[in-house]
Amino acid sequence: MPNRIASFAVLAALSSIACATTTFTSTWKAPDAQPFRPAGSKVAAVVMTKDEAGRRAGEDALARELTKRGAQGIPMYTLGAEGDPTKEADTKAALERAGVVGVVTMRPVGKDKELVASSTMYAGPYYGGYWGGYYGYGWGAPWGGVTVSTNTIVSIETLVYSLKQNKIVWAGQSKTTNPSNVDSFIKEIVDAAAKEMKKQGLL
Numbered sequence: 001m002p003n004r005i006a007s008f009a010v011l012a013a014l015s016s017i018a019c020a021t022t023t024f025t026s027t028w029k030a031p032d033a034q035p036f037r038p039a040g041s042k043v044a045a046v047v048m049t050k051d052e053a054g055r056r057a058g059e060d061a062l063a064r065e066l067t068k069r070g071a072q073g074i075p076m077y078t079l080g081a082e083g084d085p086t087k088e089a090d091t092k093a094a095l096e097r098a099g100v101v102g103v104v105t106m107r108p109v110g111k112d113k114e115l116v117a118s119s120t121m122y123a124g125p126y127y128g129g130y131w132g133g134y135y136g137y138g139w140g141a142p143w144g145g146v147t148v149s150t151n152t153i154v155s156i157e158t159l160v161y162s163l164k165q166n167k168i169v170w171a172g173q174s175k176t177t178n179p180s181n182v183d184s185f186i187k188e189i190v191d192a193a194a195k196e197m198k199k200q201g202l203l
Helices: 002-009 052-068 088-098 130-140 182-199
Strands: 021-029 042-047 072-075 102-119 146-162 167-177
Touching: 021 182, 042 052, 042 088, 052 072, 052 102, 052 182, 146 182, 167 182
Parallel strands: 042 072, 042 102
Antiparallel strands: 021 167, 102 146, 146 167
16 A cells, blocks of 8 residues: 555655644635535546546545545546546546546645654763763764654645536645645545535535
């Protein structure tokens, strides 16, 4: 599973030191947007990545999260059969045949690395006095007591569309630190998006 999240978000060397955390750095809603009521409606889950295995894993996870919230979540790849998802006319026809009324898309837009250094507490014989203590220790071991780890930060663009109006309803960009697998990664983003949409009166 870790290799799938790597291909989905174009990641490498996922850190296992810290737990994944997701926050939205920006959100937007259409000024005239009405509350989004997905209950019982068919909503397509779309993950825009050229890696087919990553795309399918992401869409499966997203569809499950949509279904948990009352919609009938459908992975986009199951509607397009073996077709090319970049062919807009074919995709539009497939969604119309299936009776899909909404789309939730996720698209990786960035990946960053963050170095985190942590040091020991400033206590003990080496830190007690400058002379006869820290002076010799500091010059003798300039990197002593410092642990350096790497955080992987993935940025995802999430969009909610009403196909009946062919209109964007809500948008947001999130950052997730140290995602570990597709299911938990998608769940965190959907949970965070749902909270933002509730605050804005869309759910």
